[in-house]
Amino acid sequence: MKQSIRAKVLKERPVNQDGFINEWPEMGFIAMSGPYDPKPSVRIVNGCITELDGKKREEFDFIDQFIADHAIQISQAEASMQLTSLEIARKIVDINTSRKEVLKIVSGITPAKMSEVINYLNVVEMMMGMQKMRARKTPSIQAHITNLKDDPVQIAADAAEGALRGFREEETTVGVTRYAPFNAIALLIGSQAGRKGVLTQCAVEEATELELGIRGFTTYAETISVYGTEKVFIDGDDTPYSKAFLNAAYASRGLKTRFTSGAGSEVLMGAAEKKSMLYLEVRCLYVTKGAGSQGVQNGSVSCIGVAASVPAGIREVMGENLAAALLGLECASSNDQSFTNSDLRRSARTMLQFLPGTDFIFSGYAAEPNYDNLFAGSNFDAEDFDDYNVLQRDMQVDGGLRPVNDEEVIRVRRTAAKAIQAVFLYLGLPKITDEQVEAATYAHGSHDTESRDAAADLIAIEDMWKRGITGVDLVKALAESGFEELAESILNMLKQRVIGDYLQTSAILDETFKVCSGVNQPNDYAGPGTGYRLEGNRWEEIKAIPHIIDPDNF
Numbered sequence: 001m002k003q004s005i006r007a008k009v010l011k012e013r014p015v016n017q018d019g020f021i022n023e024w025p026e027m028g029f030i031a032m033s034g035p036y037d038p039k040p041s042v043r044i045v046n047g048c049i050t051e052l053d054g055k056k057r058e059e060f061d062f063i064d065q066f067i068a069d070h071a072i073q074i075s076q077a078e079a080s081m082q083l084t085s086l087e088i089a090r091k092i093v094d095i096n097t098s099r100k101e102v103l104k105i106v107s108g109i110t111p112a113k114m115s116e117v118i119n120y121l122n123v124v125e126m127m128m129g130m131q132k133m134r135a136r137k138t139p140s141i142q143a144h145i146t147n148l149k150d151d152p153v154q155i156a157a158d159a160a161e162g163a164l165r166g167f168r169e170e171e172t173t174v175g176v177t178r179y180a181p182f183n184a185i186a187l188l189i190g191s192q193a194g195r196k197g198v199l200t201q202c203a204v205e206e207a208t209e210l211e212l213g214i215r216g217f218t219t220y221a222e223t224i225s226v227y228g229t230e231k232v233f234i235d236g237d238d239t240p241y242s243k244a245f246l247n248a249a250y251a252s253r254g255l256k257t258r259f260t261s262g263a264g265s266e267v268l269m270g271a272a273e274k275k276s277m278l279y280l281e282v283r284c285l286y287v288t289k290g291a292g293s294q295g296v297q298n299g300s301v302s303c304i305g306v307a308a309s310v311p312a313g314i315r316e317v318m319g320e321n322l323a324a325a326l327l328g329l330e331c332a333s334s335n336d337q338s339f340t341n342s343d344l345r346r347s348a349r350t351m352l353q354f355l356p357g358t359d360f361i362f363s364g365y366a367a368e369p370n371y372d373n374l375f376a377g378s379n380f381d382a383e384d385f386d387d388y389n390v391l392q393r394d395m396q397v398d399g400g401l402r403p404v405n406d407e408e409v410i411r412v413r414r415t416a417a418k419a420i421q422a423v424f425l426y427l428g429l430p431k432i433t434d435e436q437v438e439a440a441t442y443a444h445g446s447h448d449t450e451s452r453d454a455a456a457d458l459i460a461i462e463d464m465w466k467r468g469i470t471g472v473d474l475v476k477a478l479a480e481s482g483f484e485e486l487a488e489s490i491l492n493m494l495k496q497r498v499i500g501d502y503l504q505t506s507a508i509l510d511e512t513f514k515v516c517s518g519v520n521q522p523n524d525y526a527g528p529g530t531g532y533r534l535e536g537n538r539w540e541e542i543k544a545i546p547h548i549i550d551p552d553n554f
Helices: 005-011 062-070 073-082 087-093 099-106 111-119 123-133 152-165 177-192 208-216 230-235 240-252 277-290 303-305 315-327 344-355 382-393 405-427 434-442 455-467 469-478 482-500 536-543
Strands: 040-046 048-052 142-144 168-172 201-202 219-225 256-260 295-297 328-333 361-365
Touching: 040 230, 048 062, 048 073, 048 168, 048 303, 062 230, 062 240, 073 256, 087 099, 087 111, 087 123, 099 123, 099 315, 111 219, 111 277, 123 208, 123 315, 123 344, 142 219, 142 434, 152 168, 152 177, 152 405, 168 177, 177 201, 177 405, 177 455, 177 469, 177 482, 201 208, 219 230, 240 256, 240 277, 256 277, 256 361, 277 295, 277 315, 303 315, 315 344, 328 405, 382 536, 405 434, 434 482, 469 482
Parallel strands: 142 168, 142 361, 168 201, 219 256, 256 295, 295 328
Antiparallel strands: 040 048
């Protein structure tokens, strides 16, 4: 049959390069309202949950048992479960029902009930709910800071620029595992060179990540993964109980922690137990709450390609973000891995979190070109900074970033690069040359930087590890190398570990190192004219994009 020219043109559109699949519930390829999802139920005997969502206690797997014993407010359960799921859904979007009241109700419902509630909401209603249920009053944003070379000079410079642009958390990882200490140190120093109080982490294997935190090279951890079925948990060599123990290990050392979960992981591991992605993610969120974590990174995250391939998959992503907020958790709402060839589609997916605001709209905006992003690319990257700032201005929405000028960027990038150069010299690490500093100062990505001697770096890292170098040594190195203000900032970050206030739900630090969290700045949205409003100095900052016409010039 002859094909129309329009059909040929449409076939070449980027969106038609994406992968899609029809619903296949038996293998877990269903976003919401799965035919095999359990019906909500609870039975309590002598203060103990003996039935949960159709299962008797003797049938519980370890996720059911953990949720029953640690994640549901038993004193509230019977009253909450008597409400219909539709009634609860309507309370979520009702401006006359407070966030506090919704949190109380949800504290007593089961995972199947939560899934049923979310299924009643369309994406606009979910966004309305998120605007009210977000833990912290102000939204924020997190960056990825990585590069193909594991170059600490570029990491420091990119971290400084990212902090200057407004990122309140910055996360790195490695191409070569043994580079983790250099990357973590560079991120810590670079971030404080751009803006005081930025939290940083290095996402690596959990034992190494914990040690980096104990040594004072990082200030938070995010890659504590939990799963929605017992089989996948076991395949990951973990249980809810081991994750709770790890969470306590981080918190006891003053490190902010956030679990990671998201739709599609169980499908990828071949053990979805015929359940919908939403239901399994809700189970993950209950485990997160029961383990005592203050928050979660969710929204399908690295499995976004799976969720996005099925009908209503992006709706499910927003639904799981809202479920996290309904449980009182900090929500870092993903948007951090490329999933589509379509610019329209990636933008539309992001708007669900951008418009209502979440605690972290991105849990990984690539603050470098995507070719340098070792987290498999991000939904937005450094080449989208100007577009993102214009979106904020267009809609009068605070997406967490701000316009900057090139002079500011060059200044902080050079400061960060020279600071890491001085620290390496002081600690007897392989030399960072002036040429490397200069290249990183002006670079867009690793294609523009000088290469280092990787073998020498790795030998030095091993030696540094054995010498027991800590964050205090970084403070000394900076102070004695002429970077007193930067040394004081690093010292203040170490002090936060002792104070512990930034372990509060949804905590970030301002430039005076004051904690802003869901505890001391809770979300107070209660309809039009309430809650966080973009106005005043912040609105003037967002409006001031480059390349605008100034009426005063006429």
